Amino acid sequence: MPDNSAITSNVAHEEHPAYLRHHFSSAEQQADAAGFAMWLFLLTEVMFFGGLFTAYLVYRNWYYPAFVAGSHQLSVVWGTTNTAVLIFSSFTMAMGVWCAQTRRRRGLVLSLALTFFLGLVFLGIKTIEYREKIEKHHVPGFHYSLQSFLDPQSNPEVYAEYHDKPLVPDMARHTELYFSLYFLMTGMHALHMIIGIGILGFMILRARTGAYTAGHETFVVNFGLYWHFIDIVWIYLFALLYLISRH
Amino acid sequence: MNEHTIVNLPDQATARIPKDNYITRENGLLSWLLTSDHKRIAILYLISLSFFFFIGGALAGLIRLELLTPQTDLMATDTYNKVFTMHGVIMIFFFLVPSVPATLGNFFIPMMIGAKDLALPRINLLSWYLYMAGGLLALYTMAVGGVDTGWTFTTPLSTHYVNTNVLTTGLAVFVAGFSSILTGLNFIVTIHKMRAPGMTWFRLPLFIWAHYAASILMVLATPVVAIAIVLIALERTLGIGVFDPTKGGDPLLFQHLFWFYSHPAVYIMILPGMGVISEVISTFSRKRVFGYTAVAFSSVAIAVFGFFVWAHHMFIMGISNYAVLVFSLLTMLVAVPSAIKIFNWTFTLYKGSITFETPMIYAFGFLGLFTIGGMTGVFLGSSGTDIHLTETYFIVAHFHFVMVGGMLMAFLAGIHFWWPKMTGRMYPEKLSQMAAVITFVGFNLTFFPQFILGMLGMPRRYASYPPEFQILNVFSTAGATILGVGYLLPVLYLVWSLRYGAIAGDNPWQATGLEWQTQSPPLTENFTEMPVMDHEAYDYEWLEKQKKEKGVDSAG
Numbered sequence: 001m002p003d004n005s006a007i008t009s010n011v012a013h014e015e016h017p018a019y020l021r022h023h024f025s026s027a028e029q030q031a032d033a034a035g036f037a038m039w040l041f042l043l044t045e046v047m048f049f050g051g052l053f054t055a056y057l058v059y060r061n062w063y064y065p066a067f068v069a070g071s072h073q074l075s076v077v078w079g080t081t082n083t084a085v086l087i088f089s090s091f092t093m094a095m096g097v098w099c100a101q102t103r104r105r106r107g108l109v110l111s112l113a114l115t116f117f118l119g120l121v122f123l124g125i126k127t128i129e130y131r132e133k134i135e136k137h138h139v140p141g142f143h144y145s146l147q148s149f150l151d152p153q154s155n156p157e158v159y160a161e162y163h164d165k166p167l168v169p170d171m172a173r174h175t176e177l178y179f180s181l182y183f184l185m186t187g188m189h190a191l192h193m194i195i196g197i198g199i200l201g202f203m204i205l206r207a208r209t210g211a212y213t214a215g216h217e218t219f220v221v222n223f224g225l226y227w228h229f230i231d232i233v234w235i236y237l238f239a240l241l242y243l244i245s246r247h
Numbered sequence: 248m249n250e251h252t253i254v255n256l257p258d259q260a261t262a263r264i265p266k267d268n269y270i271t272r273e274n275g276l277l278s279w280l281l282t283s284d285h286k287r288i289a290i291l292y293l294i295s296l297s298f299f300f301f302i303g304g305a306l307a308g309l310i311r312l313e314l315l316t317p318q319t320d321l322m323a324t325d326t327y328n329k330v331f332t333m334h335g336v337i338m339i340f341f342f343l344v345p346s347v348p349a350t351l352g353n354f355f356i357p358m359m360i361g362a363k364d365l366a367l368p369r370i371n372l373l374s375w376y377l378y379m380a381g382g383l384l385a386l387y388t389m390a391v392g393g394v395d396t397g398w399t400f401t402t403p404l405s406t407h408y409v410n411t412n413v414l415t416t417g418l419a420v421f422v423a424g425f426s427s428i429l430t431g432l433n434f435i436v437t438i439h440k441m442r443a444p445g446m447t448w449f450r451l452p453l454f455i456w457a458h459y460a461a462s463i464l465m466v467l468a469t470p471v472v473a474i475a476i477v478l479i480a481l482e483r484t485l486g487i488g489v490f491d492p493t494k495g496g497d498p499l500l501f502q503h504l505f506w507f508y509s510h511p512a513v514y515i516m517i518l519p520g521m522g523v524i525s526e527v528i529s530t531f532s533r534k535r536v537f538g539y540t541a542v543a544f545s546s547v548a549i550a551v552f553g554f555f556v557w558a559h560h561m562f563i564m565g566i567s568n569y570a571v572l573v574f575s576l577l578t579m580l581v582a583v584p585s586a587i588k589i590f591n592w593t594f595t596l597y598k599g600s601i602t603f604e605t606p607m608i609y610a611f612g613f614l615g616l617f618t619i620g621g622m623t624g625v626f627l628g629s630s631g632t633d634i635h636l637t638e639t640y641f642i643v644a645h646f647h648f649v650m651v652g653g654m655l656m657a658f659l660a661g662i663h664f665w666w667p668k669m670t671g672r673m674y675p676e677k678l679s680q681m682a683a684v685i686t687f688v689g690f691n692l693t694f695f696p697q698f699i700l701g702m703l704g705m706p707r708r709y710a711s712y713p714p715e716f717q718i719l720n721v722f723s724t725a726g727a728t729i730l731g732v733g734y735l736l737p738v739l740y741l742v743w744s745l746r747y748g749a750i751a752g753d754n755p756w757q758a759t760g761l762e763w764q765t766q767s768p769p770l771t772e773n774f775t776e777m778p779v780m781d782h783e784a785y786d787y788e789w790l791e792k793q794k795k796e797k798g799v800d801s802a803g
Contacts, residue, residue, distance in 0.1 A: 023364035025777070033366040033440040040432045044470045051474035051504050055489055058500060141485045174495040180487040184478075
């Protein structure tokens with residue numbers, strides 16, 4: 001070993017910002033790596049949801065009338081409201097990223113808090129919708145009821161809007177599959193929302209102390225990517241689950 | 248040491264293990280459990296992987312013991328089902344998938360590209376914890392009664408008919424899957440963003456290319472099996488109907504989702520092994536890998552083609568004839584990049600200065616066994632023969648030739664090759680050469696008879712068989728005991744070498760990778776200063792020049 005004795009002095013601390021981790025040579029490299037990792041993570045999410053979209057694609061092709069009848073049981077008004085809420089939350093999130101980049105602490109806290117609030121509004125509306133499904137026995141599993149589809153007039157509000165004809169029993173029972181996919185896809189989406197809202201809460205607390213407005217906004221930027229991704233998923237879900245027969 | 252070796256050790260009388268290295272920098276159990284050093288995490292993985300390997304191996308031993316006689320005498324048939332299921336689950340999800348990437352990949356990817364660590368060190372530690380959580384859950388499942396669906400969780404068996412622990416096993420695989428996703432993601436980011444100055448894509452060691460290709464598969468395929476498992480769990484608990492024909496669902500959808508992961512998964516398992524073989528063959532024939540670019544791109548080609556062949560697992564499951572035709576054709580295509588690799592390694596040997604150290608013996612084992620495994624894969628890829636051979640011992644033999652004969656040989660080649668770098672000490676050469684040969688002999692005796700059994704029509708996954716198959720089964724079981732010895736020996740002498748092995752010095756093999764140009768065991772920071780890559784990979788002339796310039800032997 002010729003000259004390995006003085007190793008540690010060579011790798012000792014040089015001057016660098018506190019957030020720069022040891023194994024990166026510059027802050028740009030660190031931000032670059034984190035951003036790239038986030039995009040890859042979103043790619044895994046695309047594949048994860050992709051499995052559900054595949055199932056949807058197959059069964060919608062096979063059981064189109066059942067899927068149309070099922071979608072008529074959803075409230076387009078609530079769905080549209082929720083879409084607007086999420087798109088607006090994407091805007092507030094984008095404002096948050098901008099505030100972090102331009103080092104506006106109060107603006108950042110406000111934007112994040114608004115995003116947090118809009119996320120909760122979305123979940124609140126989703127809860128109202130889910131409750132309606134439970135009341136109508138549209139939750140797949142033990143208490144699923146085919147009444148709405150065998151006898152559409154039993155459900156006067158929906159009937160007034162769509163004038164659906166009764167489905168034959170064999171097709172009607174496939175509405176259960178539609179609702180399985182509805183709960184799976186919106187449920188998986190809501191789970192992502194809940195995780196996102198949790199992280200937003202954490203970020204609001206840290207943003208108040210100025211953690212993201214001192215030149216290190218990577219976390220906010222990458223969380224923004226995640227939040228926009230969830231919004232995009234919802235836009236697909238809205239079109240695929242609520243608007244099947246409207247084209 | 249005779250002259251037929253390239254091993255170049257420092258003078259044992261004066262040599263010392265460097266006082267400051269990644270092992271000695273910090274002490275205590277917590278310094279290991281909370282580390283974010285990729286080298287320490289690799290060691291954590293190595294220990295835990297080996298543990299799971301021997302559990303899976305013990306289960307394999309039980310299977311072979313039961314099959315020694317035609318009757319079911321050692322265990323009841325449902326116990327047998329559980330034993331082969333747990334053997335599959337543990338070996339695939341807790342050994343083969345993470346084997347080379349999580350140990351050697353974790354340890355050497357940053358070192359080979361001249362980085363201080365992986366891009367996301369804490370994510371790396373998280374992935375080990377996820378792996379352990381999944382692994383311990385699988386062991387818990389085994390302790391409370393196991394699962395008997397086969398490692399493929401076939402619906403509707405897994406959703407409607409069995410009363411065993413499908414849910415906990417599924418959860419174990421789900422959690423381990425996230426460990427794999429995070430590892431792959433970390434590798435891709437690291438290879439893109441952390442390369443040292445001058446380390447261009449076409450100067451990367453082929454080990455890196457192979458891991459890059461495998462990582463793409465981990466990141467893109469694993470989430471699909473995750474959602475498939477979620478659907479199984481919900482089908483089983485809530486009866487959501489997506490896989491239930493009585494509600495209009497289709498069990499075949501599960502097969503598509505499952506094999507969309509599980510076929511690429513075999514490339515996740517084999518590609519990193521191929522990376523090891525490239526390094527070993529080049530080092531022990533003192534030549535740049537023949538057709539570097541072709542070998543590099545063949546890894547990527549395997550990864551890409553690997554996504555479009557999954558339905559060849561479903562030829563007898565009622566998919567359409569046209570789908571069979573297309574998937575059969577696409578399956579043949581995978582043979583092309585695999586053959587490119589085999590041919591290029593063979594050409595690398597041509598006119599090389601070949602020496603037969605242990606890693607090279609394992610690599611030769613790999614070449615032969617993987618070729619047989621790959622070729623029999625073509626039999627199974629053609630639908631006509633597949634219909635006769637699938638669900639027989641032929642497929643068991645094919646899979647084990649690729650995974651045990653291929654991947655495990657590559658894993659052991661890699662462990663021996665980099666052992667001096669990881670620990671600073673050599674393993675005993677003669678003993679390990681013997682272990683490599685024992686493994687090769689034991690392997691062939693175990694699995695070659697299974698090809699014949701399969702051709703004769705012996706179905707897999709049964710505890711009993713007609714008496715006329717006994718002689719070949721006795722061969723197979725006898726081989727398994729030899730194979731067992733072959734795997735136990737390395738554990739014993741590698742542990743022995745930690746204390747008594749010869750001191751290896753920086754570069755005992757005279758290899759060219761950046762990981763060999765630093766002390767063994769490496770520093771926590773890997774390099775004293777950031778390396779600059781000013782030459783191609785596998786440039787042995789550069790190495791000679793370096794040695795002359797330094798004026799001292801690099802092993803000194």
